[in-house]
Amino acid sequence: MAMIPRALQGVIEAFGQLPGVGPRTAERYAYYLLRSDPSKAVNVAETLGRLHKSVAYCPKTFALMESGQKLSPLYTNPKRDKKLVAVVADPFDIVALEKTNVFRGTYHVLGGLVSPIEGIGPENLRISELIKRIDDDRVKELILATNASVEGESTALLITQAVENKRLKVTRLARGLPVGVDLEYADQITLTKALEGRQRW
Amino acid sequence: MAMIPRALQGVIEAFGQLPGVGPRTAERYAYYLLRSDPSKAVNVAETLGRLHKSVAYCPKTFALMESGQKLSPLYTNPKRDKKLVAVVADPFDIVALEKTNVFRGTYHVLGGLVSPIEGIGPENLRISELIKRIDDDRVKELILATNASVEGESTALLITQAVENKRLKVTRLARGLPVGVDLEYADQITLTKALEGRQRW
Numbered sequence: 001m002a003m004i005p006r007a008l009q010g011v012i013e014a015f016g017q018l019p020g021v022g023p024r025t026a027e028r029y030a031y032y033l034l035r036s037d038p039s040k041a042v043n044v045a046e047t048l049g050r051l052h053k054s055v056a057y058c059p060k061t062f063a064l065m066e067s068g069q070k071l072s073p074l075y076t077n078p079k080r081d082k083k084l085v086a087v088v089a090d091p092f093d094i095v096a097l098e099k100t101n102v103f104r105g106t107y108h109v110l111g112g113l114v115s116p117i118e119g120i121g122p123e124n125l126r127i128s129e130l131i132k133r134i135d136d137d138r139v140k141e142l143i144l145a146t147n148a149s150v151e152g153e154s155t156a157l158l159i160t161q162a163v164e165n166k167r168l169k170v171t172r173l174a175r176g177l178p179v180g181v182d183l184e185y186a187d188q189i190t191l192t193k194a195l196e197g198r199q200r201w
Numbered sequence: 202m203a204m205i206p207r208a209l210q211g212v213i214e215a216f217g218q219l220p221g222v223g224p225r226t227a228e229r230y231a232y233y234l235l236r237s238d239p240s241k242a243v244n245v246a247e248t249l250g251r252l253h254k255s256v257a258y259c260p261k262t263f264a265l266m267e268s269g270q271k272l273s274p275l276y277t278n279p280k281r282d283k284k285l286v287a288v289v290a291d292p293f294d295i296v297a298l299e300k301t302n303v304f305r306g307t308y309h310v311l312g313g314l315v316s317p318i319e320g321i322g323p324e325n326l327r328i329s330e331l332i333k334r335i336d337d338d339r340v341k342e343l344i345l346a347t348n349a350s351v352e353g354e355s356t357a358l359l360i361t362q363a364v365e366n367k368r369l370k371v372t373r374l375a376r377g378l379p380v381g382v383d384l385e386y387a388d389q390i391t392l393t394k395a396l397e398g399r400q401r402w
Contacts, residue, residue, distance in 0.1 A: 003265070003292075004265065006255065007252050007255030007267075010248035011245075011252050013248075017241060020226075033219075048212055049242070049250075051209065055235060063204065065206060092228060095205060
C-alpha cells in the first residue's frame with residue numbers, strides 16, 4: 001500500500017508474525033509505537049536485539065537461564081532435590097509451579113507436547129535427555145506436570161511407557177475442582193476426575 | 202521472577218506496553234520469538250529501530266509519508282483535487298478510503314477524535330491547520346469521514362461549527378445498512394439512519 005511508509009509496513013509485517021496477531025492488531029501495535037515517544041520503539045528494539053544472545057537453555061533441565069550460566073540455579077541449588085523431577089512442556093510452566101512455593105525438586109522441560117496436528121512427535125521432545133537424567137541423578141520420582149489436555153495426557157502416557165523399565169515412582173498432577181470454582185460450573189470430565197481422585201478428609 | 206532471564210523479562214515488559222497486551226500475551230509473544238530462529242527477533246528489532254527515523258507526517262495533510270518526502274503524494278499528485286478534502290481521525294483511515302478506489306480528493310488527518318474520557322480536546326486536534334488549508338487551497342467541500350461513534354459525531358459537529366463562516370459544502374459519510382448485512386440484524390440506530398438517508402431508486 002503506497003500510503004503506508006515502508007518502515008511502518010515493515011513493523012506491521014514483523015508484528016504480524018507473532019502468534020495470534022492479525023493484520024489489524026499488527027497495525028494497531030505499530031501505529032501505537034509510531035505515535036508514542038521514539039524511545040519506546042527503540043526500547044522494544046533493543047530488548048529484542050539482546051533476546052537470543054542473553055538467554056540460554058540449561059543443558060540438564062532445559063529451563064531458561066542467563067547465557068553466562070553453565071547450569072540453571074533450579075538444578076544447581078543444593079536445596080533442590082535432584083531425585084524429584086517435575087516434567088513440564090514449556091519453560092513458563094516452571095514459573096507457574098515455582099509460584100506455589102511448595103516444590104523443592106528440579107525440573108525437566110520437554111520443549112512441547114506430542115501433537116500430530118502440529119507435527120510434534122516424541123522425537124521432537126527431550127525424552128532421551130530425561131532418561132539419561134533418571135540414570136545419572138538416580139531419580140526416584142517423576143511428576144508428570146503436563147496440561148490436562150489431549151496432548152498433555154498423550155505425552156504423559158508416552159513418558160510413562162518410556163520409563164517403564166526404570167525403578168522409579170511416576171506421578172501425575174491431581175485433576176479436580178479448581179479452588180474457588182462452584183461445583184455446578186465444573187465440566188463433567190473435571191468432576192469425574194474429582195470423584196475418582198477423592199481423598200479422605 | 203528469578204527463573205525468567207532478564208533479557209526475556211525485558212522483552213515481556215516491552216510487549217506489555219502495547220495496547221491491549223496483558224502479561225500472558227506478552228509472555229506468549231516473547232517466548233514465541235525466543236523459540237523461533239534468532240533472525241525473526243532481530244528483524245522485528247531492526248524494523249522497530251528504523252520506525253521513527255523513516256516515517257514522517259506530511260505538514261499539509263498529516264498523512265504518513267517517507268521521511269525523505271516534503272509533502273505526501275496524496276497531496277502533491279496532480280490527479281488529486283485539493284479543493285475536496287476528506288477529514289479523518291487517523292492515518293489508517295486513509296488506507297481504508299483509498300482501498301475504495303473512488304476518492305480523488307485529498308485528506309486531512311485530525312490526529313484523533315474529541316474524547317473527554319481520554320482527555321482529548323479540540324486543541325489536541327489539527328483543526329486550525331484545517332482552517333488554514335481551507336483558505337490556502339480554496340477548499341470547496343469537506344467530507345467529514347469520522348467514525349459513526351459518539352466521539353466521531355462530536356468531532357464532526359465541532360468541525361462543522363469551526364468552518365461555519367467559510368463558504369464551503371460540508372458533507373458526512375452516509376450512515377446505513379452495511380453491504381451484505383441482513384436488515385433483521387441491523388441495530389435500531391443504524392436502521393433509523395438508513396431510513397432518514399433513504400435515496401430514490
